[in-house]
Amino acid sequence: MTSQPTNPIDRMILADSLDIALGGGCGLCDTEATHMCAGCGRCNCHNHTACVRPNTEQPVIEHTIRCETGPATVQARGYMPGLLVYRIPEHVDTDSPLRWRLGHYSGLLIAVAASEHEAHAGAHEIANRADWTGSAMEVRTAVVELADLYEDLAFVGCHHPEGGR
Structure with missing residues (x-):
């Protein structure tokens, strides 16, 4: 059994990672669903040099x-x-x-x-x-x-x- 973090910062990081994962992203590398690779749909945990991230920077x-x-x-x-x-x-x-x-x-x-x-x-x-x-x-x-x-x-x-x- 894994114990819950008691440090407020660690608890905040855990909550943020969970929120990202529940939204379809990867909580391990903090890649939100909208930032998954446009080519293969994978997060930053995977090595894939031929793929690109979508451009989310607004003009x-x-x-x-x-x-x-x-x-x-x-x-x-x-x-x-x-x-x-x-x-x-x-x-x-x-x-x-x-x-x-x-x-x-x-x-x-x-x-x-x-x-x-x-x-x-x-x-x-x-x-x-x-x-x-x-x-x-x-x-x-x-x-x-x-x-x-x-x-x-x-x-x-x-x-x-x-x-x-």
Whole structure:
């Protein structure tokens, strides 16, 4: 019988590896299902020089946001069609430590976060909640149970734009 780890860090690593394995990836080498080899479907535990990993790096696009001083252009990454993650400029919302934004391509602000990782995690968390390629009005109509959406976002470190300070 194997004993459970008592060190909090070891417990966190075990939980993360289990989560990856349950999602179809390999918990041994921490290869998520979306990063399995595009050629053979195997993880990083296997030697396979002819195969390649899928390109998951999203292109950077210019995105215009609305702020107190007028429009500003930021560099954003498209997490999935319709959702963008970006850092706000230094002159915007200067008293907020939550510098990262999860937004809709239309300019609709969905959530705020302290780190890029949290904003991307938020995008992942809500990816299946709506067809984010629709207009802002279509998204507002499609997303029901906003309290549940923001509860899920809070779980990964994202906050409602109005109350996230």
